[in-house]
Structures are given as structure tokens and as C-alpha cells.
Amino acid sequence: MNIRFLATGLLAAAISSPAVAQMSVEDQIETRQSAYQFAAWNMGKIKAQAVEGSVQFDQKQVAAAANAIAAVANSGMSVLYSRDSANDRAENTRLKPEFFEEPMKVQEVAVNFVREANTLQELAAGGDKAAIARQFAKVGETCKACHDNFRAE
DSSP: OOHHHHHHHHHHHHHHOHHHHHSOHHHHHHHHHHHHHHHHHHHHHHIIIIIIOSSOOOHHHHHHHHHHHHHHHTSOGGGGOOGGGSTTTOSSOOBOTHHHHOHHHHHHHHHHHHHHHHHHHHHHHHTOHHHHHHHHHHHHHHHHHHHHHHBOO
């Protein structure tokens, strides 16, 4: 499946999805924050094992963590971003309103996150620690790109 096509569809869904209408703004924010915390926790496991070496490398654990990150990336979380869930309209979020003003940039960031998370998943299944460490950095870059563009301090 073409990742750019998928991301475009997900972005369109975020703007008009009935699923968003069924969730309160607070639930949208809490759900997406929980998913990102889960992904960050799994990133931490990979970092400790494949990057820092502070924990003994266990390919099965690293693969499971990469699977979790890819699941978050591919989950269709874009439906959790309604205009009312940005920080000029909602509490407990750092989502900038620019998220809705720059849809092409959002699409680019989303496509990159999905692609790099899926590549991490593939490499983790193979068990090459050095390749996993390099790909881990690429996934981290996609997270940073979203934070830099769409997350308030």
C-alpha cells in the first residue's frame, strides 16, 4: 500500500471523522497522549538495548517493542486530532493550531513516521543490532520533526 495515499486518507479522516464526534475532546487528547507514551516507553526499551547497551540486547524484546511502535504509527490516530483538541481550544495539550493550518506538512511528518517505524519493525525482526540502532535514530527524527512543528513548549 502506498504510504502517502494512506497518510492522505488518514489526514482527511481526522478532519471529518464521525469517530472524533463520538469522543470528547478530553478523550481524544488522553487517547493520543497514551499512545505516544506507550510508543515512547517502547522506544526506551530499544534505546537501552540497541543504542546505549545499558541493558543486554534481547532480539525478541526489541522486536516486540518495534512492533508496538509500528502499531501506534499505523493505528489511524489521526482521527484523534480535531480542531477543538488544539491548545488554543483545549486544556492538557500542547498541540499547536498550526497542525490544522499546514496539512501538507502534517502529511509529510505522518508519512515519514509510518515509513520509519515500519522499517524499524522489519530490521528488529532481523536482529541486526547496529541496523536497529541506526533506524532507531531515524524514527526519533520523525518524532522530533512533529514536536518541532506542531508541539508547543
